[in-house]
Amino acid sequence: xxxxxxxxxxxxxxxxxxxxxxxxxxxxxxxxxxxxxxxxxxxxxxxxxxxxxxxxxxxxxxxxxxxxxxxxxxxxxxxxxxxxxxxxxxxxxxxxxxxxxxxxxxxxxxxxxxxxxxxxxxxxxxxxxxxxxxxxxxxxxxxxxxxxxxxxxxxxxxxxxxxxxxxxxxxxxxxxxxxxxxxxxxxxxxxxxxxxxxxxxxxxxxxxxxxxxxxxxxxxxxxxxxxxxxxxxxxxxxxxxxxxxxxxxxxxxxxxxxxxxxxxxxxxxxxxxxxxxxxxxxxxxxxxxxxxxxxxxxxxxxxxxxxxxxxxxxxxxxxxxxxxxxxxxxxxxxxxxxxxxxxxxxxxxxxxxxxxxxxxxxxxxxxxxxxxxxxxxxxxxxxxxxxxxxxxxxxxxxxxxxxxxxxxxxxxxxxxxxxxxxxxxxxxxxxxxxxxxxxxxxxxxxxxxxxxxxxxxxxxxxxxxxxxxxxxxxxxxxxxxxxxxxxxxxxxxxxxxxxxxxxxxxxxxxxxxxxxxxxxxxxxxxxxxxxxxxxxxxxxxxxxxxxxxxxxxxxxxxxxxxxxxxxxxxxxxxxxxxxxxxxxxxxxxxxxxxxxxxxxxxxxxxxxxxxxxxxxxxxxxxxxxxxxxxxxx
Ligand SMILES: Cc1ncc(C[n+]2csc(CCOP(=O)(O)OP(=O)(O)O)c2C)c(N)n1
Ligand SMILES: CC(=O)[C@@H](O)[C@H](O)COP(=O)(O)O
Ligand SMILES: [Mg+2]
Numbered sequence: 001x002x003x004x005x006x007x008x009x010x011x012x013x014x015x016x017x018x019x020x021x022x023x024x025x026x027x028x029x030x031x032x033x034x035x036x037x038x039x040x041x042x043x044x045x046x047x048x049x050x051x052x053x054x055x056x057x058x059x060x061x062x063x064x065x066x067x068x069x070x071x072x073x074x075x076x077x078x079x080x081x082x083x084x085x086x087x088x089x090x091x092x093x094x095x096x097x098x099x100x101x102x103x104x105x106x107x108x109x110x111x112x113x114x115x116x117x118x119x120x121x122x123x124x125x126x127x128x129x130x131x132x133x134x135x136x137x138x139x140x141x142x143x144x145x146x147x148x149x150x151x152x153x154x155x156x157x158x159x160x161x162x163x164x165x166x167x168x169x170x171x172x173x174x175x176x177x178x179x180x181x182x183x184x185x186x187x188x189x190x191x192x193x194x195x196x197x198x199x200x201x202x203x204x205x206x207x208x209x210x211x212x213x214x215x216x217x218x219x220x221x222x223x224x225x226x227x228x229x230x231x232x233x234x235x236x237x238x239x240x241x242x243x244x245x246x247x248x249x250x251x252x253x254x255x256x257x258x259x260x261x262x263x264x265x266x267x268x269x270x271x272x273x274x275x276x277x278x279x280x281x282x283x284x285x286x287x288x289x290x291x292x293x294x295x296x297x298x299x300x301x302x303x304x305x306x307x308x309x310x311x312x313x314x315x316x317x318x319x320x321x322x323x324x325x326x327x328x329x330x331x332x333x334x335x336x337x338x339x340x341x342x343x344x345x346x347x348x349x350x351x352x353x354x355x356x357x358x359x360x361x362x363x364x365x366x367x368x369x370x371x372x373x374x375x376x377x378x379x380x381x382x383x384x385x386x387x388x389x390x391x392x393x394x395x396x397x398x399x400x401x402x403x404x405x406x407x408x409x410x411x412x413x414x415x416x417x418x419x420x421x422x423x424x425x426x427x428x429x430x431x432x433x434x435x436x437x438x439x440x441x442x443x444x445x446x447x448x449x450x451x452x453x454x455x456x457x458x459x460x461x462x463x464x465x466x467x468x469x470x471x472x473x474x475x476x477x478x479x480x481x482x483x484x485x486x487x488x489x490x491x492x493x494x495x496x497x498x499x500x501x502x503x504x505x506x507x508x509x510x511x512x513x514x515x516x517x518x519x520x521x522x523x524x525x526x527x528x529x530x531x532x533x534x535x536x537x538x539x540x541x542x543x544x545x546x547x548x549x550x551x552x553x554x555x556x557x558x559x560x561x562x563x564x565x566x567x568x569x570x571x572x573x574x575x576x577x578x579x580x581x582x583x584x585x586x587x588x589x590x591x592x593x594x595x596x597x598x599x600x601x602x603x604x605x606x607x608x609x610x611x612x613x614x615x616x617x618x619x620x621x622x623x624x625x626x627x628x629x630x631x632x633x
Contacts (some may be wrong), residue, residue, distance in 0.1 A: 002523035006032045014088055015062040015113075026063065026263045030055045036090075038080050042310040046097050046432075049302040050079035050150070053180050053261075056078030057148070057284065058082035059267035059600055061176075064274060065144050069113045073128040075149040075159075077105030077118025078179070078304075085573040087113035089334030098434040099610030104434045107566030111360075112145040119402065120438025121374045122156025123352075124149045125175055127389045128492045132171035132279075135286050144274050146174045152183030152351060155191055158404075166279045167251035174273060175252070175281040178260060184303045189373045194246060198257060198283065200563070242333040253280040300354055312396030324487040327521075328425055330460045331482070332357025334467050335394055335498070336364050340444040342471055348372060352377040354395040356425045376401050380408035380422070387418040392471055394422065399427040399439025399481060405601070409477075410449050417451040417476035421467070426571030427456070427481035428520070429602070429616060434609030440602050442481055446553055451500055453478045454551040456520035460487035461495035462548070468497040475502065481520065483573065484613070488524050503552035511543030514633050515561050515568045519547050522573045522621065529626035542630055550580045553587055567633045571621060598629060 008025060009032040012018050021029065052354045059082070061072055067087070074080045075396050084102065085093055088111060095101025101166055108115035116127045128147035137144040143383040153159060154177060166173060178476050181187055188360050247254040253276075258269055266284075273282060288303075289295025294313030295302035307316040325333075339361065340343040347369040353359040361369040376397050383393035397405065402424055413420050446452055453476060457463035470478035487493060505517075508527065518526045523546045530542045545561065547554060561568060570581035581599030588595050602619045609615075616622040 001531040006036060007328055009036055009085075009090070012086060013090065014499075015067050015086060016060055018035040018059065018086060021063075023063075023264055026056075026267065030059055030263050031058055031291070032083050033059065033085060036085060036093075037055040038310050039290050040082075040093055040096070041305075042308050044094055044096055044098070045304065045306045046081065047078035047304050048203065049182075049295045049299045049305075050076075051081035051128045052295060053286045053288045053290045054079045054156075055264055055290065056261050056263035057176065057178065058086065060263050060270055060315070061148075062086055064267055064270040064358065065127055065146065066096075068115075071115045071128065071131050071146065072113075072145045072146040073089050073115050073124045073131065073145070074106050074118050074396065075115070075124035075147065076121045077114075077193070079148075079197075080106050080114075080118070083109075083113065087111055092391050097385060097434070097609055099608075099614045101609075104432060104609050107435060110163040110351055117432070120404065121153040121159040122149070122315060123162075125159050125162030125173075126155070128175070129166055129171060129173055130353075132173040133169050133230065136170050138348045141172070142412070144174065144341075145175060148178060149197055150183075151181065151192060152187045152374055154195075155183070155189045155351070155375060156438055157375055157377055159359070163252065163338040164252060166333060167378065171279055172277050172390050173279045175279070177256075177281060177283045178286055179257065179283060180286045180299075181448045182288045182299050183374065184355065185300050185371065187373075188351075188371050192373075193281070195294070198245070209344070209624065214617040242480070247281045251279070254283065254285030258283070259284045260286035263291050264595045289584070302455055321552060322490070324489050325493055326459065326486050327461060327463060327482045328355070329358040330361075330463050330487060330493055331396065331423055331425065332360035333466070333494075334464045334497075338471055339365060339368060339469060342392065344390065345471060346370065346386060346391050346393050348379050348383050348393050349377045350374055350401065352425075353403075354398070355398070356423070358396055359625060376404040377408045379439065380405040380420075381412040383420050384408070384412040384418050386493050387413070388416065388525040389566070391507055393420050394423060394471075396423040398424055398437075399442045400430075400437050402439075403441060403445070409446065409479075413477045414449050419473075419475065420477050421470040422479045422482040423467075423476070424479060426484045428482045428483040428522075429607060429612055429619065431612045431615065434607050435606040438536070438602075438607060438615075439481070440574045440607075442479070443550055443580055444582070446479060447578060451476055452551060453549065454481070455479070456481045457521040458518070458546045458548070460493035460506075462500075462546075463487075464493075464495060465500045466548075469502065470501045472499060488521070500548065503549045503554055505545050505547040505549065505554040505557045506544050507557075509542070512564075513567075514540060514542040514630060515545060515565045515567055516611060516626070516630065517545045517547050517570045517584060518589075519550055519570075519572045522571055525621075525623050526571060526626055527615075529623045529630065532623065533627055538631060540630060547580070547584075547604070550583055553583055555587070558584070558587055562588060562591070562595050565595065567596045567598070567599060568630050569626075571600040571626065573621060574601055575604070575617075577604050600625065617618055 008029045105118040124147040132145040288299040349358040351374040383395040572580040
């Protein structure tokens with residue numbers, strides 16, 4: 001891939017510059033923009049394939065709309081790199097996702113062109129509807145509001161709630177459905193099949209397109225066109241009585257599907273649609289990874305491929321064969337092992353089979369593993385239903401996305417204490433995906449919920465033991481949290497599957513002066529800190545306990561610790577407020593223990609993006625911070 005000649009892109013800093021170009025030059029600009037994204041991401045990794053797929057749409061929207069006065073609301077925002085480059089951030093794009101650099105997803109904190117918080121899927125229709133209604137109420141009929149939502153994000157319940165509400169208040173919202181048949185993995189579900197069917201109904205599409213062209217030629221699309229539209233809609237509907245369009249059925253006018261990778265055609269369509277009054281949906285068909293062959297051919301891998309050689313398409317992952325497994329793979333492999341022994345076990349993921357490694361089970365036991373789409377709440381309640389009727393679901397959700405499923409956990413799982421295992425992957429600070437993706441609220445959110453058992457493994461073996469324990473009889477609803485990335489063991493991760501007594505911690509090392517109580521893999525950093533202090537000649541005698549369970553706490557162990565130490569330090573990779581340390585502090589206070597508890601955890605603010613070590617440092621939970629805290633006493 002040639003990466004030099006970006007003549008048109010070089011002239012553009014903001015959409016005003018883009019709007020100076022004649023429409024015939026837009027295909028060339030798209031080619032340059034695509035080239036720039038590929039070149040930048042090859043050395044500074046991020047979300048590649050989705051951004052490549054919407055290059056034409058991005059250019060066409062900024063060309064036809066008056067951004068930033070007009071509102072573009074991106075869904076997830078992982079596809080918005082072209083948008084960033086065209087809206088004043090071209091020169092900073094090399095800092096994308098880096099500490100102090102531009103944010104991983106659009107954010108109004110960063111640019112006036114970024115209209116809302118992005119990161120979690122399926123909110124765009126609700127947000128944009130709110131803005132469209134506000135424009136109406138604020139008497140700003142000229143403000144165009146556009147939601148851009150992918151077919152994957154359209155599978156989320158929030159998107160359906162938004163659609164359901166669209167026609168309830170007067171508004172001129174335009175929803176652009178970017179349909180590429182892909183989520184991160186293949187898009188799934190009834191809506192996906194429905195969209196595919198819409199794609200293939202040629203007669204209907206031809207008529208819709210002709211109708212819109214005819215209306216435009218008559219000037220109906222601009223002013224008083226409602227009557228004409230209704231008459232024409234009805235004529236089309238009766239001609240195609242068998243064809244019911246779900247969007248039209250909800251009073252959202254439907255247009256498409258059109259080729260979303262044809263920029264000239266997109267400009268024509270958007271110019272026609274943008275001034276049309278009332279809510280409408282434009283269905284575009286795009287190719288995920290468009291224009292970069294390796295990404296077109298393997299969109300899941302190229303969703304976020306890491307570093308790569310832009311010319312050959314070789315991914316530069318390095319040799320990982322000597323490294324410990326990722327926690328997600330320990331989960332995926334152990335689940336299959338357990339499922340072979342226990343026929344009741346099933347696996348559930350809301351749209352992250354590759355991300356959480358449930359794909360291992362999907363390949364080996366396809367009828368026992370379910371990808372339910374981007375639907376975290378449903379994933380939990382669906383699992384609860386299966387648990388109620390005799391199955392034993394392992395439902396794996398990224399901790400940050402599980403925030404979407406809070407009431408489902410409380411109402412549908414915990415109240416009946418159903419036998420269900422919630423595995424929270426990506427728990428803790430996740431790194432470059434930043435504030436929206438850090439899985440740091442789960443402990444504080446779930447600790448007050450009765451019946452739940454909350455635990456976190458210090459290493460891969462412990463994860464296996466916790467998974468084994470959770471599927472034994474009468475364990476109720478168990479939540480196991482573990483982080484993004486690799487474990488700490490090499491060849492010995494596959495320890496025997498043994499029960500851990502629920503609510504029992506363990507002593508990692510004895511000591512006399514101060515006790516550190518850790519929860520989860522951060523206990524390995526505690527060990528490093530203690531070893532380093534010893535090597536540096538520190539004489540403080542430090543005990544270390546891996547508490548394993550945040551709920552129930554190991555009260556016997558806490559009694560012993562309180563009897564021996566005047567000062568203890570707790571540490572967790574999660575929000576400090578209300579977390580594991582708070583649980584220990586409450587216990588000490590409730591039991592009148594005269595012990596000073598120092599809680600190490602993430603302070604009460606949102607942590608942005610950077611590498612995990614950088615963020616642990618900023619949050620004050622890295623090895624250096626642990627050493628400093630130990631030696632303070
Ligand atoms: C609530 C939530 N769940 C899961 C994710 C992870 N996720 C990010 S992008 C994505 C796929 C989105 O598919 P689609 O909307 O079709 O966009 P595409 O990548 O195909 O352009 C998923 C599952 C998320 N960001 N938010
Ligand atoms: C945009 C999004 O939400 C996902 O693509 C997320 O970035 C995946 O994170 P992992 O890389 O940790 O699977
Ligand atoms: Mg998609």
